[in-house]
Amino acid sequence: AQKVTQAQTEISVVEKEDVTLDCVYETRDTTYYLFWYKQPPSGELVFLIRRNSFDEQNEISGRYSWNFQKSTSSFNFTITASQVVDSAVYFCALSELPYGGSQGNLIFGKGTKLSVKP
Amino acid sequence: KAGVTQTPRYLIKTRGQQVTLSCSPISGHRSVSWYQQTPGQGLQFLFEYFSETQRNKGNFPGRFSGRQFSNSRSEMNVSTLELGDSALYLCASSPQTGSTQYFGPGTRLTVL
Numbered sequence: 660a661q662k663v664t665q666a667q668t669e670i671s672v673v674e675k676e677d678v679t680l681d682c683v684y685e686t687r688d689t690t691y692y693l694f695w696y697k698q699p700p701s702g703e704l705v706f707l708i709r710r711n712s713f714d715e716q717n718e719i720s721g722r723y724s725w726n727f728q729k730s731t732s733s734f735n736f737t738i739t740a741s742q743v744v745d746s747a748v749y750f751c752a753l754s755e756l757p758y759g760g761s762q763g764n765l766i767f768g769k770g771t772k773l774s775v776k777p
Numbered sequence: 778k779a780g781v782t783q784t785p786r787y788l789i790k791t792r793g794q795q796v797t798l799s800c801s802p803i804s805g806h807r808s809v810s811w812y813q814q815t816p817g818q819g820l821q822f823l824f825e826y827f828s829e830t831q832r833n834k835g836n837f838p839g840r841f842s843g844r845q846f847s848n849s850r851s852e853m854n855v856s857t858l859e860l861g862d863s864a865l866y867l868c869a870s871s872p873q874t875g876s877t878q879y880f881g882p883g884t885r886l887t888v889l
Contacts, residue, residue, distance in 0.1 A: 694877070702865055704880035750820065756875055763875040764810060764833055767820040 661686045663753050665768035672741055673776050680736045680771045682751030693734045694752040710734065741775045748772045778804055781870050781881030789887045795856040798884045802849050802870030809851040810878060811843060814865040826851050827874050863888045
C-alpha cells in the first residue's frame with residue numbers, strides 16, 4: 660500500500676535558522692515520483708519539486724534543498740536561512756505510474772506546518 | 778500562462794442541497810484531478826478526468842461526481858450535502874495522467 664508519513668506536525672523556528680522537513684514513504688512500485696508542495700495561508704498548493712525514483716541525486720534550488728534516499732524511503736526537504744515568507748504548510752506526496760493497477764494520483768502526507776518567526 | 782482557476786472561491790450551502798464547483802485548467806493541460814482537503818482526513822483524491830473521460834476515482838460515495846468538457850474544463854458536483862462535506866476542494870491540472878499536477882486556489886465549501 661502507498662503511504663506518506665510526515666511525522667512533524669508543526670515546526671517553529673526563528674528567521675535565518677535552517678530547518679529540515681522529514682518525509683517517509685511506502686510504495687510497492689519500483690518506479691514512482693515524489694513531490695513537495697507548499698500551501699500558504701491563501702490555500703493554493705504550490706509545486707516545489709518532483710523527483711523520480713531513479714534519480715537519487717540531491718537537488719538544490721536557492722535556499723531549498725532535497726535529500727532523496729531510497730535505502731531509507733525518505734525524501735527530506737531543507738530550507739536554509741529560513742525567512743518569514745517560508746511560513747506555510749508543506750506537503751510531501753507520492754505518485755505511482757498510472758498503469759499496472761496504480762492510478763497515478765497524488766498520495767499526500769498530513770503536512771508539516773512551518774512557522775518562521777522574525 | 779494563466780494558472781488553474783476555480784470558481785466560486787467560497788460557498789455556503791445547507792444540508793441536503795447540491796453544489797457544483799468549476800475548474801479551468803492551465804491551457805494545454807488535458808488532465809484534471811480533484812482533491813478534498815479537511816483538517817481530519819487531510820488531502821484526499823476524488824477523481825481524475827482526461828479527455829472528457831473519468832480515468833480514476835478515489836474512495837468517495839456516489840454523491841460526488843464530476844465531468845470534463847471538450848475544452849478540458851471540469852466540474853464536480855456533490856449532491857445531498859452533508860456537514861462532513863465541508864472542506865477545501867482543490868482542482869489540479871496536468872498535461873497528461875501521471876505528470877506534475879498544478880493546483881488552483883481551491884473552493885472552500887461550508888455546509889450548514
